[in-house]
Amino acid sequence: MRLLALNKPFGTICQFSPHETRASLADWVKVPGVYPAGRLDSDSEGLLLLTDDGTLQARIAEPRHKLVKRYWAQVEGAPDQAVLTKLASGVDLGDFVTRPCHAQLIEPPATLWPRNPPIRFRAAIPTTWIELSITEGKNRQVRRMTAAVGFPTLRLVRVGIGALDIFSLGLEPGASLDLAPRAPWDGIR
Structure with missing residues (x-):
């Protein structure tokens, strides 16, 4: 194997x-x-x-195996605790409701490599980093979740699968x- x-x-x-x-x-x-x-x-x-x-x-x-996948999402705007609670509780995406997950704000990750090309920068709109740990992985799920709560994803990095980081x-x-x-x-x- x-x-x-x-x-x-x-x-x-x-x-x-x-x-x-x-x-x-x-x-x-x-x-x-x-x-x-x-x-x-x-x-x-x-x-x-x-x-x-x-x-x-x-x-x-x-x-169905509920293996945790951990993502860092750089989102447009500044979500608050109410938004994190919505993400963690499960988000209705129209075709399905996401399973409950773990969602928390994180500091901009210093260990992350630069993206090529870089994300678009707009001085008037702040960005925030969210860590999401989910146990499903439907098509564009994290992006759809953050957009559904009003904070579109600008950059998405999967940083962990199960015990792997x-x-x-x-x-x-x-x-x-x-x-x-x-x-x-x-x-x-």
């Missing part, structure tokens, strides 16, 4: 087949036979796990690490 951790760069699509205008996983991962366990949209960046084990892939990706793995954007047979990923089983 293989398990890889990748710091997926902004703009990369979560597929191995080539794309006309965007980088794909094949530009960063040269290990044959592995597939993403879950997805990150091309506008999101951060921790992505890849494996050749279908059971492990399902364990990581399927919401992108910073403790030491992964720069585009870098990957073979986790097998190491033990840090035991927390995702």
Whole structure:
């Protein structure tokens, strides 16, 4: 069994087949036979796990296993505690209501790499960082959640999956690490 951790760069699509205008996983991962366990949209960046084990892939990706995925979202505006409570309680997105999650304000992360290209800067509108820990991962869920409570996401970084943390793995954007047979990923089983 293989398990890889990748710091997926902004703009990369979560597929191995080539794309006309965007980088794909094949530009960063040269290990044959592995597939993403879950997805990150091309506008999101951060921790992505890849494996050749279908059971492990399902364990990581399927919401029924309630594996925590931790995100840092830079949002437009300055949400207060009432907004965090709405996010944590579950947000009605029209087609579904999100599960309860953990939401908290965080300081602008000094450990985060610069995004290329940088987010748009508008001097008249502040930005705030929120950490969200969710146990599902539907299409563009975090972005839809923050927008639904009035604070659109400008930058979204997945920093953790289960017991794994992108910073403790030491992964720069585009870098990957073979986790097998190491033990840090035991927390995702």
